[in-house]
Amino acid sequence: LPRSVPVGRVLAFASIVLIPADPLALSSAGFWLSFVATAALLTVIDAGPGVTARLRTFLRAQAAVSVLLAPVLALVFGRLSLIAPPVNALAIPLFCGLLLPAVLAATGLTLLSPDAAAPVWRALAAALDPLWPWLLELSRWPHASWSPAAPSLALCAAPGIVPLAPCLLPGPGG
Numbered sequence: 001l002p003r004s005v006p007v008g009r010v011l012a013f014a015s016i017v018l019i020p021a022d023p024l025a026l027s028s029a030g031f032w033l034s035f036v037a038t039a040a041l042l043t044v045i046d047a048g049p050g051v052t053a054r055l056r057t058f059l060r061a062q063a064a065v066s067v068l069l070a071p072v073l074a075l076v077f078g079r080l081s082l083i084a085p086p087v088n089a090l091a092i093p094l095f096c097g098l099l100l101p102a103v104l105a106a107t108g109l110t111l112l113s114p115d116a117a118a119p120v121w122r123a124l125a126a127a128l129d130p131l132w133p134w135l136l137e138l139s140r141w142p143h144a145s146w147s148p149a150a151p152s153l154a155l156c157a158a159p160g161i162v163p164l165a166p167c168l169l170p171g172p173g174g
Contacts, residue, residue, distance in 0.1 A: 007042045011035070029076040036072055040064040062089050079147040083138055099124070 015035070018025060025031040044064045045057060066085045073080055102124055110117040138144060 007039070010042065011039050014038075029072070032072045032076070033069060036068050037065050040068040058089075074148050075153070079145045081145045083141065083144045087135075087138065099128075 018031075041061055041064070044060045062085055065088075070080055102120070106117050106120040106124060109120060
């Protein structure tokens with residue numbers, strides 16, 4: 001679908017709304033991880049018709065999120081997960097396609113009848129519980145993550161600030 005508003009303007013507007021509502025969000029890792037990931041996804045998502053185009057877009061989105069989040073992750077956590085891209089490539093479709101709808105349905109059912117929702121929540125827990133040991137084992141692999149040298153704050157801030165800078169300038173360039 002063609003975009004009627006450039007991605008940079010959407011992100012600038014989001015920051016204008018979010019930051020005054022919670023100025024301390026700027027010091028939150030979750031804010032920066034979400035904001036940079038959203039920027040990456042909005043920039044690369046442009047799937048055409050067909051399975052091949054959608055797969056190519058999915059892989060491009062995974063690469064963009066991994067690369068653009070690297071400075072934020074390095075600054076906040078001091079390390080980068082090398083197994084996250086392939087694990088996310090498998091987990092995101094599974095969680096978005098199956099888990100999220102089930103959680104939303106269970107939440108709605110909880111509002112109507114908490115007793116009726118209890119078995120649904122137990123079934124979801126039973127489906128997810130076997131995944132945790134597998135994820136913990138993956139995280140223990142010797143090369144599961146990498147600790148880069150401590151990056152400077154300017155280097156970590158640049159990927160988020162540089163693309164947004166033109167949006168904040170007056171005139172037709174923004």
